[in-house]
Amino acid sequence: MIDLSDLTxxxxxxxxxxxxxxxxxxxxxxxxxxxxxxxxxxxxxxxKASIQNAFEELKEQEPNSKPEDGLLEPIIISPKSTxxxxxxxxxxxxxxxxxxxxxxxxxxxxxxxxESQLLSFSIVENLQRVNLTALETAIAVNxxxxxxxxxxxxxxxxxxxxxPAFISKCKSVLKLPKEILEDLHDDKSKIGLEILVDLQRVKxxxxxxxxxxxxxxxxxxxxxxxxxxxxxxxxxxxxxQSYNFEATGALLEEIQALKLAFxxxxxxWYKITIEEN
Numbered sequence: 001m002i003d004l005s006d007l008t009x010x011x012x013x014x015x016x017x018x019x020x021x022x023x024x025x026x027x028x029x030x031x032x033x034x035x036x037x038x039x040x041x042x043x044x045x046x047x048k049a050s051i052q053n054a055f056e057e058l059k060e061q062e063p064n065s066k067p068e069d070g071l072l073e074p075i076i077i078s079p080k081s082t083x084x085x086x087x088x089x090x091x092x093x094x095x096x097x098x099x100x101x102x103x104x105x106x107x108x109x110x111x112x113x114x115e116s117q118l119l120s121f122s123i124v125e126n127l128q129r130v131n132l133t134a135l136e137t138a139i140a141v142n143x144x145x146x147x148x149x150x151x152x153x154x155x156x157x158x159x160x161x162x163x164p165a166f167i168s169k170c171k172s173v174l175k176l177p178k179e180i181l182e183d184l185h186d187d188k189s190k191i192g193l194e195i196l197v198d199l200q201r202v203k204x205x206x207x208x209x210x211x212x213x214x215x216x217x218x219x220x221x222x223x224x225x226x227x228x229x230x231x232x233x234x235x236x237x238x239x240x241q242s243y244n245f246e247a248t249g250a251l252l253e254e255i256q257a258l259k260l261a262f263x264x265x266x267x268x269w270y271k272i273t274i275e276e277n
Contacts, residue, residue, distance in 0.1 A: 023074045028099060028106045031077055031086045034122050044097040051097055071098055074107040078118055089113065089121050120149045124159055134173060134193040135184040141170040169197045177205045180212050191216065198225045203232045 055070030062069075075091030088095045089111070098106050113121060132140070141156070145167075150156040153167040160166075173196045174181070180199070183189065195215065202208045202225065211228060214220045 023107050023109055025068075025105050026077065026086065026108050026110075028095070028103055031075075031088055031095060031106065031108070032080075033095065034088045034092055034118070044093050044100065047093055047097040048101055051094075051101065067101065068098070068103045068105050068107070071103075071107055074109050077108045077110050078113045079110065081115070086110065087118065089118060119147055120144075120159075133184070133188060133190060134196050135181065135189070137193065138170040138173040138196075141167055142174055145171075169193055172197055172200045176200050177209055179209050183212075183216075189216065195222055195225070198222060198229065201229050 051070040052067075053070075054072055055065065055067050058065045058069055071094060073091070073094070075094050076089040077086040078089050079086055086108075091108075095106065144150055144156055145153065150159065154164050157164045157167050170193070173193065176196060176199060180196075184191070184196075199208050199212055199215075202211060207228065211220065211225050215222075215225065
């Protein structure tokens, strides 16, 4: 279910919920896909089969049933700002499935939304689906933040029923090397959000790509990725240490004897950091 409690003003209006209760029949060709739809994977073969099966079962009980009746849950649409036609707000895949099945009409609930409201509804509706890939989710979250429709990351998280940490993780995924992001896009990979977040925590980009490929092939598990993160952290802790010292007496003479480019003055405190290259 979409969380309407923290969306924009119009979506909080009780009229919105009331209007959604009114289902009508619309010319399917008058409805265009939502331009804010974040999905890449638009295969609707299983959904088409489900709609067709529902129609066959309904026809046994009601012989006069039409194929369009196989769609049990109406989609949600909004009138275009031009006044001609509609845009799909909720049920994008159902709309595509019915069009591919050759339906001439479709059941829908209509509500008038402006552009920012349309975007916010679309984002929430899509992000609450369980079948979005991690990359699709991350991109949708980033788009949502870019629009400024949501006042803050916390505001968006609340609308989605998620934690602010979830939003931060989505943002971090988009910082992965472009080779990984392109492969996730092209391959429609189902690699989970937590795995991608762990990969981003690996320091070296080449290592990220190597671990990604190995994980994708099933050669390693998440534990190995986290072991790499720990090794990176331990390496920094082991080989990057700072020391405080006072430049006095024999110590000052020893440092000057090394001919280092230090201009040390006696009886002054200094800090030196030793780090592995």
